[in-house]
Amino acid sequence: MAREDPEPANARRAASGRPLSLGLVQLAVGEDPTRNLAGAADAIADAAARGAEVICLPELFAHRYPCQREDTAHFDLAEPLGGATAEWLSKRAAAHGVVLVGSIFERRAPGLHHNTALIFGPDGERVGVYRKMHIPDDPLYQEKFYFAPGDLGFPCVETGRARIGPLVCWDQWFPEAARASALAGSEILIYPTAIGWQFDLGEDEDRAQHDAWETVQRGHAIANGVFVAAVNRVGFEPTGDAPDAGIRFFGQSFVCDPRGRVLARASADDSQVLVVECDLSLVEATRRDWPFLRDRRVDAYGALRSLLDD
Amino acid sequence: MAREDPEPANARRAASGRPLSLGLVQLAVGEDPTRNLAGAADAIADAAARGAEVICLPELFAHRYPCQREDTAHFDLAEPLGGATAEWLSKRAAAHGVVLVGSIFERRAPGLHHNTALIFGPDGERVGVYRKMHIPDDPLYQEKFYFAPGDLGFPCVETGRARIGPLVCWDQWFPEAARASALAGSEILIYPTAIGWQFDLGEDEDRAQHDAWETVQRGHAIANGVFVAAVNRVGFEPTGDAPDAGIRFFGQSFVCDPRGRVLARASADDSQVLVVECDLSLVEATRRDWPFLRDRRVDAYGALRSLLDD
Numbered sequence: 001m002a003r004e005d006p007e008p009a010n011a012r013r014a015a016s017g018r019p020l021s022l023g024l025v026q027l028a029v030g031e032d033p034t035r036n037l038a039g040a041a042d043a044i045a046d047a048a049a050r051g052a053e054v055i056c057l058p059e060l061f062a063h064r065y066p067c068q069r070e071d072t073a074h075f076d077l078a079e080p081l082g083g084a085t086a087e088w089l090s091k092r093a094a095a096h097g098v099v100l101v102g103s104i105f106e107r108r109a110p111g112l113h114h115n116t117a118l119i120f121g122p123d124g125e126r127v128g129v130y131r132k133m134h135i136p137d138d139p140l141y142q143e144k145f146y147f148a149p150g151d152l153g154f155p156c157v158e159t160g161r162a163r164i165g166p167l168v169c170w171d172q173w174f175p176e177a178a179r180a181s182a183l184a185g186s187e188i189l190i191y192p193t194a195i196g197w198q199f200d201l202g203e204d205e206d207r208a209q210h211d212a213w214e215t216v217q218r219g220h221a222i223a224n225g226v227f228v229a230a231v232n233r234v235g236f237e238p239t240g241d242a243p244d245a246g247i248r249f250f251g252q253s254f255v256c257d258p259r260g261r262v263l264a265r266a267s268a269d270d271s272q273v274l275v276v277e278c279d280l281s282l283v284e285a286t287r288r289d290w291p292f293l294r295d296r297r298v299d300a301y302g303a304l305r306s307l308l309d310d
Numbered sequence: 311m312a313r314e315d316p317e318p319a320n321a322r323r324a325a326s327g328r329p330l331s332l333g334l335v336q337l338a339v340g341e342d343p344t345r346n347l348a349g350a351a352d353a354i355a356d357a358a359a360r361g362a363e364v365i366c367l368p369e370l371f372a373h374r375y376p377c378q379r380e381d382t383a384h385f386d387l388a389e390p391l392g393g394a395t396a397e398w399l400s401k402r403a404a405a406h407g408v409v410l411v412g413s414i415f416e417r418r419a420p421g422l423h424h425n426t427a428l429i430f431g432p433d434g435e436r437v438g439v440y441r442k443m444h445i446p447d448d449p450l451y452q453e454k455f456y457f458a459p460g461d462l463g464f465p466c467v468e469t470g471r472a473r474i475g476p477l478v479c480w481d482q483w484f485p486e487a488a489r490a491s492a493l494a495g496s497e498i499l500i501y502p503t504a505i506g507w508q509f510d511l512g513e514d515e516d517r518a519q520h521d522a523w524e525t526v527q528r529g530h531a532i533a534n535g536v537f538v539a540a541v542n543r544v545g546f547e548p549t550g551d552a553p554d555a556g557i558r559f560f561g562q563s564f565v566c567d568p569r570g571r572v573l574a575r576a577s578a579d580d581s582q583v584l585v586v587e588c589d590l591s592l593v594e595a596t597r598r599d600w601p602f603l604r605d606r607r608v609d610a611y612g613a614l615r616s617l618l619d620d
Contacts, residue, residue, distance in 0.1 A: 134605045153610055173602050175485030175533050176611050183619040212532045212570045219529020222522045223485050260522045292483050295444045298615045300463055301486050305608045305615075309493040 018280040020162050022188070022227075023052025023098075025061075025273055026253040026266045028235035033063055041092060043273050048096035050275040053161050056101040058233045058253075059169050059194040060115070062088075066105065068239040068247065070145040078107035081129065086118055094124030099159045101166060101231075103192040105146075106131070115147045117166040117192055119157050128157030130166040134174050140198040140239065140247055143170070154180035162280060165189040165226070172213065172230065176304065178220035183293075187283045188227040189220065195232060196249035210250055210268075218260040225258045225287040227278055234271060258286035328590040330472050332498070332537075333362025333408075335371075335583055336563040336576045338545035343373055351402060353583050358406035360585040363471050366411040368543040368563075369479050369504040370425070372398075376415065378549040378557065380455040388417035391439065396428055404434030409469045411476060411541075413502040415456075416441070425457045427476040427502055429467050438467030442478040443487060450508040450549060450557055453480070464490035472590060475499040475536070482523065482540065486614065488530035497593045498537040499530065505542060506559035520560055520578075528570040535568045535597040537588055544581060568596035 025043040029036055040061055047055045060066070062085050066074040079085055085104050093100035099121055106116035115135070119128035131150025135143045154177055157164045165186030171177040172191050181189055195213060197206050214230075221228040234251035238244075254265040255276045266272040287293060303309040335353040339346055350371055357365045370376070372395050376384040389395055395414050403410035409431055416426035425445070429438035441460025445453045464487055467474045475496025481487040482501050491499055505523060507516050524540075531538040544561030548554075564575040565586045576582040597603060613619040 133607050133610060136605065138601075149607065154613070170605070173533060173600070174606065175489060175529070176606065176614060179485060180611065180613045180619065183613050183616065185620070208569055208571060215525060215570050216529045216532045219485070219526045219533070222526045223483060223529075259518055260525050261518060290483070291448075293617070295446065295480070296484065296486065296617060297443050297459065298617055300443060301490065301615050303464070303490045303493050304486060305611050306493065307603070307606060307608055309490065309495070 020278045020280050021051045021053050022229060022255060022276045022278050023047030023050070023055035023273065024229060024231045024253045024255065024266065024276070025055060025057050026232055026234050026251055026271055027058050027061055028271050029058070029061060029064055029233055029237065031064060036062055037088060039271070043271070044092050044096065044100065046273045047275055048098050050273070052098060052275045054099040054101070054159065054164070056190050056229060056231045057103060057192060058231050059103045059192040060105055061103060061192070061233075063105075064237050065194050065233065065247065067143045067146055068140045068237070069241065070142050074146065075107070075113065078105045078113050080107055081116070081118070083107075086126070089118060090120050090124040090126065093120035093122060097122040099161055099164070101164070101190050101192065103168065113147055114150060115143065115168055117168050119159060119164060119166055121159060127159055128155060128164070128166060130155055130168070132168040132171065133177060134170045136170040154184060156181060156184035156186040163187045167191050169193045169195060172217050175220060175223065178224055178226075182224035182226050186226060187280055188229060188278070191217075191228075191230045193230050193232040193253070194249060196247040198247050206250075210252060214252070214254060214262070218256050218262070221256045221258055222260040223292060225283055225290065225292070227255065227257055227280075227283070229255045234267070234269065258282050330588045330590050331361045331363050332539060332565060332586045332588050333357030333360070333365035333583065334539060334541045334563045334565065334576065334586070335365060335367050336542060336544050336561055336581055337368050337371055338581050339368070339371060339374055339543055339547065341374060346372055347398060349581070353581070354402050354406065354410070356583045357585055358408050360583070362408060362585045364409040364411070364469065364474070366500050366539060366541045367413060367502060368541050369413045369502040370415055371413060371502070371543075374547050375504050375543065375557065377453045377456055378450045378547070379551065380452050384456065385417070385423065388415045388423050390417055391426070391428070393417075396436070399428060400430050400434040400436065403430035403432060407432040409471050409474070411474070411500050411502065413478065423457055424460060425453065425478055427478050429469060429474060429476055431469060437469055438465060438474070438476060440465055440476040440478070442481065444480045444484050446480040464494060466491060466494035466496040473497045477501050479503045479505060482527050485530060485533065488534055488536075492534035492536050496536060497590055498539060498588070501527070501538075501540045503540050503542040503563070504559060506557040508557050516560075520562060524562070524564060524572070528566050528572070531566045531568055532570040533602060535593055535600065535602070537565065537567055537590075537593070539565045544577070544579065568592050
């Protein structure tokens with residue numbers, strides 16, 4: 001077959017490189033907040049010791065997932081942007097000199113709450129805030145009861161180490177969120193996540209659901225020429241209504257590169273720290289080969305701002 | 311694990327069904343236009359005999375892929391919307407009583423050409439026209455020289471058998487095209503396609519490219535709750551410059567369901583007719599389980615209408 005160019009683009013790019021070590025902290029979350037924080041601290045320390053420069057925790061990592069049922073008492077878990085969990089994250093980031101992506105149940109005002117991702121820089125300063133834009137409401141994921149949809153758009157956070165697009169869980173299913181964050185400049189989309197199986201539908205259905213979840217995100221990486229990292233909870237958390245009612249969070253946190261190749265994937269059953277080497281120069285290299293951003297028809301995307309084109 | 315509802319949604323839906331038999335005609339295209347049409351006619355007849363109700367051909371199926379180099383003589387291949395190839399498609403649709411999706415090099419006016427998909431109904435009437443909206447320009451795919459970007463938007467074509475979103479090849483990489491077509495009402499996105507490997511980069515790179523192509527489209531199916539069908543050319547077509555220069559079209563035409571599950575995939579090496587049973591009731595069933603359309607933030611997607619959010 002033709003090799004028109006003796007040194008094609010794919011070969012030329014191999015020489016350069018902009019390495020980033022990314023840490024994914026997949027956690028099982030229990031009833032005791034003190035133990036949860038201690039476990040998260042150990043995992044962050046482990047990731048940092050293994051060289052991770054940017055570390056991400058799961059969605060709402062500090063406590064049990066509170067949205068399995070609608071209970072006003074769960075608003076007691078909420079904290080302001082500068083609350084105790086945020087302060088804890090800041091100290092962890094500074095202690096290890098890393099960029100740390102965390103997630104909190106934000107109390108913005110009485111009766112106004114958000115599902116919020118926070119990014120802290122290596123000096124402990126807060127460098128980014130993202131309020132989850134797409135809010136689910138499914139059996140055992142009754143988030144519309146708890147969280148107002150975000151009002152900060154889809155930001156790109158310049159962390160010094162990488163331009164990060166913080167998004168959260170349900171956003172994973174929306175190509176618009178990924179695209180908007182990439183257009184804002186993000187090189188890595190990072191999703192703190194809490195997703196699992198809520199009914200016993202059998203192994204085939206479990207596999208199909210997980211596969212769809214990973215596939216749609218690999219699609220975002222490909223369509224946008226960015227890295228994608230999803231950091232999930234793992235293990236069973238009960239609803240509290242009946243002994244076996246609850247969510248089995250399916251773990252399987254992963255990172256894929258701008259060509260959609262999965263670089264690493266965590267266990268489906270256990271807490272795990274992944275430290276993954278990413279070459280950020282692949283963002284531009286991939287976009288040179290696959291120049292999708294060049295050809296977008298921004299003149300013809302009006303219908304995307306409607307719920308239906310009817 | 312919890313089975314809160316003794317008959318969950320996934321079980322309830324199994325009783326209903328709206329079957330559609332979809333035919334994908336993967337073709338190798340040679341130098342002789344008469345033989346190309348004869349081969350296509352045989353393949354359409356084969357699909358129809360096996361029960362296909364909607365049949366799709368590859369991109370620009372009637373002749374060699376003309377865009378490997380820039381040559382004004384290739385405009386001789388172009389035809390008006392009601393030209394000979396369109397008439398041929400109309401007769402094939404009527405002869406078999408099927409919906410037929412074809413693709414032509416459209417001559418709209420002297421110096422104004424499009425890469426156009428046509429849909430004919432079972433009486434031979436033309437029921438849909440789509441002019442490729444996203445136009446590539448890569449080595450050996452120099453389409454910007456030949457085709458003006460389409461000006462008909464992203465339609466949904468009501469064919470009586472299914473609501474079809476005709477899109478073409480490069481559109482496959484753009485989540486916006488899939489979303490816009492789904493919002494217009496499409497239940498199946500059908501992409502006549504001409505994609506292959508243009509350099510000898512080794513098996514790993516070949517596999518990565520093909521995998522990205524399939525993955526991003528499975529992502530469209532998942533994000534939108536629609537079926538996706540891609541119908542590719544297959545085999546080697548020379549550039550004409552050097553004996554071994556050209557494109558190896560990689561075949562592997564496929565259909566996936568609204569959960570992104572590949573229902574059938576054709577060979578990477580040979581012409582092949584796939585006839586695939588699709589249950590269109592899965593569109594609504596999937597969207598009930600995964601209600602992404604409910605939660606889109608159409609108030610916050612302004613940046614999608616910009617090339618960059620800078």
